[in-house]
Amino acid sequence: MDDRFQQMLAEFRALGGTAENIRLGEGAFGRGIFPVDPAKPVAVAVPENLLMDVSDLRIEGGAFRVAQGSSLGAAERRFVEEYEASFSWGNGRGDIEALFEQAQALPAEIRHQLRVEFRCGEWFAEPDAHTVEERFFSSRSILYGKRNVIMPVVELINHGDAAGYDTSSGVSVRGTFAGEVNVRYSDVDAYGLFLNWGFSHPQRQALSLALSGAVGGKGLHIERDYTSGEAMPTLKRDGDALALNYLMLGHRQYPRLAKGIFYKRMREAGANGIEEAFDTIQHINRMNFLGVMALLEPFEGAMVRGLRRMARHQLEALSFACGVRPV
Incomplete structure (x- = not known):
C-alpha cells in the first residue's frame, strides 16, 4: 500500500x-496520515484544479465516476477517479457501511427513538445505496467559497484539535505533528460531529438542538445553521416571532459567553424573561442527551459506545455556562 500511496x-x-513528509498509517480513528519525520513540518495542499464539485460525482456500478460536464481537465479527471478507486470510495466506504450495520444491530424501536425522538441522525434510518453514498461524500467534502467540493488526499486526514483547513487558495493543512496529522473539521459541537461524521470527539462548545418555543410572550425558533468561526447568531424577526440561526449554550474556554450572547440578542428584540428562557433551553438540551444515555443502558457495541461518548461530551460542554459576560 505504501508504494501505491507514494506513486x-x-x-x-x-x-x-x-x-510533504507524509505517509499512511493507523491511528485512533483508523487509517490516517502521519509524518515520515515528526521533527519536520507536514504540508498537504489540494490545488483548485483538483477540487471537484460534489454535484459532479456519479456512482456507476459501484464505481466512482466524474460526470461528463465537470470542469475538471482530462488529467485531473483520471487522477480523481483512480484516487477514489484506490484510496477513498473504493476501499473506504466500508467504514460508513460498518456504521450503518452497527446501528442496524439495535432493535427497530430503539433506532426509531434515536432518530425521531432524540434526533441522532440518519445513521438510524434504513440504509440503502444512496444513503451510504450521501453520508460518505458528505463526510469527505468541504465548502470552498460557494462550492461543495471533494478534496483528494487532504480528506484522508482525521479530525483533531489542531488548526482548521486553510482555504485561501485551494485546501491545505500544514504544521508539525508529533503523532498523527490532524485537522479540525469544524467548530461545531460533539453532537454535530456525530450527525455528519459518525464519530465522537470533545468539542469546545455546545450548540442548542433545533427548538421552537417562546420567550417573554414572543415566539422563538432556534435553528442549527452554524458556520465555523461565526461569532454571533443572526437574529431575525417575523412580527412577534424571533429566530436565531443557532444558539451557543456552553463553551469550555469562555463559560460566561453563552448567556451573554443570548441576553444581548433577546434584549435587542425587546424580549422579557430571558434568564428563565436560557435555563429552559439548557434544560431541554440536557434532558435530550441524558435520555440518549438512559435509552442505551441495556445495549453494547461500537455504535452504542460512540453515542454514549457523544452524549457525555455534549453534556460536559453544556455545563460550561456559568455567569454572564456582557457582549
Whole structure:
C-alpha cells in the first residue's frame, strides 16, 4: 500500500498538489496520515484544479465516476477517479457501511427513538445505496467559497484539535505533528460531529438542538445553521416571532459567553424573561442527551459506545455556562 500511496502522491504533485513528509498509517480513528519525520513540518495542499464539485460525482456500478460536464481537465479527471478507486470510495466506504450495520444491530424501536425522538441522525434510518453514498461524500467534502467540493488526499486526514483547513487558495493543512496529522473539521459541537461524521470527539462548545418555543410572550425558533468561526447568531424577526440561526449554550474556554450572547440578542428584540428562557433551553438540551444515555443502558457495541461518548461530551460542554459576560 505504501508504494501505491507514494506513486499516487507523485501523480498528485505533478498536477500541482503539495504532499510533504507524509505517509499512511493507523491511528485512533483508523487509517490516517502521519509524518515520515515528526521533527519536520507536514504540508498537504489540494490545488483548485483538483477540487471537484460534489454535484459532479456519479456512482456507476459501484464505481466512482466524474460526470461528463465537470470542469475538471482530462488529467485531473483520471487522477480523481483512480484516487477514489484506490484510496477513498473504493476501499473506504466500508467504514460508513460498518456504521450503518452497527446501528442496524439495535432493535427497530430503539433506532426509531434515536432518530425521531432524540434526533441522532440518519445513521438510524434504513440504509440503502444512496444513503451510504450521501453520508460518505458528505463526510469527505468541504465548502470552498460557494462550492461543495471533494478534496483528494487532504480528506484522508482525521479530525483533531489542531488548526482548521486553510482555504485561501485551494485546501491545505500544514504544521508539525508529533503523532498523527490532524485537522479540525469544524467548530461545531460533539453532537454535530456525530450527525455528519459518525464519530465522537470533545468539542469546545455546545450548540442548542433545533427548538421552537417562546420567550417573554414572543415566539422563538432556534435553528442549527452554524458556520465555523461565526461569532454571533443572526437574529431575525417575523412580527412577534424571533429566530436565531443557532444558539451557543456552553463553551469550555469562555463559560460566561453563552448567556451573554443570548441576553444581548433577546434584549435587542425587546424580549422579557430571558434568564428563565436560557435555563429552559439548557434544560431541554440536557434532558435530550441524558435520555440518549438512559435509552442505551441495556445495549453494547461500537455504535452504542460512540453515542454514549457523544452524549457525555455534549453534556460536559453544556455545563460550561456559568455567569454572564456582557457582549
